[in-house]
Amino acid sequence: MHSFGYRANALLTFAITILAVMCGMASFSDNFNSPTPSAQVQVLNINWFQKQPNGNDEVSMTLNISADLQSLFTWNTKQVFVFLAAEYETPKNALNQISLWDGIIPSKEHAKFWIHTSNKYRFIDQGSNLRGKEYNLTMHWHVMPKTGKMFADKIVMPGYRLPEEYR
Amino acid sequence: MGWIGDTMDSIKSLQIRQVLTQAISLGMIVTSALIIWKALMCITGSESPVVVVLSGSMEPGFKRGDILFLHMSKDPIRAGEIVVFNVDGREIPIVHRVIKVHERQDTGEVEVLTKGDNNYGDDRLLYAHGQLWLQRHHIMGRAVGFLPYVGWVTIIMTEKPIIKYILIGALGLLVITSKD
Numbered sequence: 001m002h003s004f005g006y007r008a009n010a011l012l013t014f015a016i017t018i019l020a021v022m023c024g025m026a027s028f029s030d031n032f033n034s035p036t037p038s039a040q041v042q043v044l045n046i047n048w049f050q051k052q053p054n055g056n057d058e059v060s061m062t063l064n065i066s067a068d069l070q071s072l073f074t075w076n077t078k079q080v081f082v083f084l085a086a087e088y089e090t091p092k093n094a095l096n097q098i099s100l101w102d103g104i105i106p107s108k109e110h111a112k113f114w115i116h117t118s119n120k121y122r123f124i125d126q127g128s129n130l131r132g133k134e135y136n137l138t139m140h141w142h143v144m145p146k147t148g149k150m151f152a153d154k155i156v157m158p159g160y161r162l163p164e165e166y167r
Numbered sequence: 168m169g170w171i172g173d174t175m176d177s178i179k180s181l182q183i184r185q186v187l188t189q190a191i192s193l194g195m196i197v198t199s200a201l202i203i204w205k206a207l208m209c210i211t212g213s214e215s216p217v218v219v220v221l222s223g224s225m226e227p228g229f230k231r232g233d234i235l236f237l238h239m240s241k242d243p244i245r246a247g248e249i250v251v252f253n254v255d256g257r258e259i260p261i262v263h264r265v266i267k268v269h270e271r272q273d274t275g276e277v278e279v280l281t282k283g284d285n286n287y288g289d290d291r292l293l294y295a296h297g298q299l300w301l302q303r304h305h306i307m308g309r310a311v312g313f314l315p316y317v318g319w320v321t322i323i324m325t326e327k328p329i330i331k332y333i334l335i336g337a338l339g340l341l342v343i344t345s346k347d
Contacts, residue, residue, distance in 0.1 A: 003170075004170070005170075005341065023314065027312075078227075078228070079227060079228060081228065081247075081264070081284065083246070083247060083266075085246050085247070090272075091272065092271065092272060093269045093270055093271055093272055094270050094271065094272045094275070095268065095269075095270040096268070096269050096270075097245065097246035097267060097268040097269075098246075098266075098267050099246055099247075099266035099267060102266070102284075104227065104228070104284060106227070121266060121267070121289070126269050126278075140246065140247045142247055142249075144228045144229075144313065145313060146315070147313060147314055147315060148312060148313065148314075149311065149312050149313075150249075150310065150311060150312065150313060152247060152248075
C-alpha cells in the first residue's frame with residue numbers, strides 16, 4: 001500500500017495536476033486584460049509601380065509605421081507578433097490580404113516603436129487591378145502566451161489609394 | 168532486492184480471475200485514451216487535434232518540443248493565423264503563419280501563402296514543385312492554444328524507441344502487479 005512506487009506515483013500525479021491547474025489559471029487570467037493599443041501608418045512614397053510580364057500588378061512603397069502595443073503585454077505573454085497587411089477587394093477576389101511588414105515584439109519595453117521601411121514582402125496582385133485601387137492598411141497582432149490560449153486582434157486604417165498610373 | 172522479490176512473488180501468486188481483472192483494467196485505460204482522442208477529433212474538427220512542433224522555423228514563438236492545439240472551423244482563413252498544412256509529397260505536416268490570402272469572389276475558395284516566423288523567405292520552396300499557393304484542402308487546422316515542452320516526451324520516444332519500450336514494459340508490469 002505505502003510502497004515507494006505508490007508514493008512516487010501519487011507525488012507525480014499531484015505535481016502534474018497542480019502544474020496543469022496553474023497553466024490553466026495563467027491562461028485564464030489573460031481575459032482580465034483589456035488592451036488599448038494604437039497604431040498610425042503613413043505611406044511616404046510609392047517607389048515603383050508596374051505590371052509584371054505575367055500580367056500581375058506589383059507595387060513597392062515606403063511606409064512609416066508607429067504603434068503602441070504595450071497594453072497587450074501581461075505576465076503570461078511570451079511575445080507579440082505584429083504585422084501590417086494591405087487589404088482590398090477586386091472583381092476576381094472578395095478579399096485580398098497581403099502582408100507588407102511584420103515583426104516580433106519580445107517584451108513590453110519594445111512595444112512602443114516606430115519604423116521607417118519599404119515593404120518587406122512583395123505587394124503583388126492576382127491580376128491587374130491595382131491602378132487607382134482603394135485599400136485598407138490593417139495592423140494585426142497575435143499575442144503568443146507563455147502557455148494557453150492565443151489572442152489576436154487588429155486595427156483597420158481605411159482610405160489609402162494607389163496611384164492611377166504606373167511609374 | 169526485496170522489491171523485485173515481492174514483484175516475482177506477486178506474479179507467481181496470480182489467479183485466473185485476477186489476471187482477467189487486470190486485463191480488463193488495462194483495456195479500460197487503452198480504450199479511454201482512444202475515446203478522449205476521438206472525442207477531441209470530433210470537437211475540434213481536425214484530424215489531429217494536437218501536434219508537436221518539430222522544427223525551429225517558428226522560433227521564438229514555438230520551439231521544438233512545444234505542443235499546439237488545433238481547431239478546424241468553417242471560418243475562412245485569414246492572414247496572420249498559424250496553420251498546420253500538408254504539402255503533397257511530404258509526410259510531415261508543417262506549422263507556419265499565413266502572410267497572404269486571396270479569396271475568390273464567386274466560389275469563396277482561398278489561396279494562401281505561408282511563412283515561418285524564423286525563416287527568411289516564404290514557403291514556396293517547401294511547396295510541391297511549381298505550386299504557388301496553398302488551398303483549403305492542404306490545411307489541417309489552425310493553432311489556437313499552446314503548451315510548452317510537453318511534446319519532448321513524444322520526440323524522445325520516436326527518436327529513442329528503446330526508452331519507449333522500457334516505459335511501456337515498466338507500466339505494464341506495474342499494472343499487472345498492482346493489487347487494489
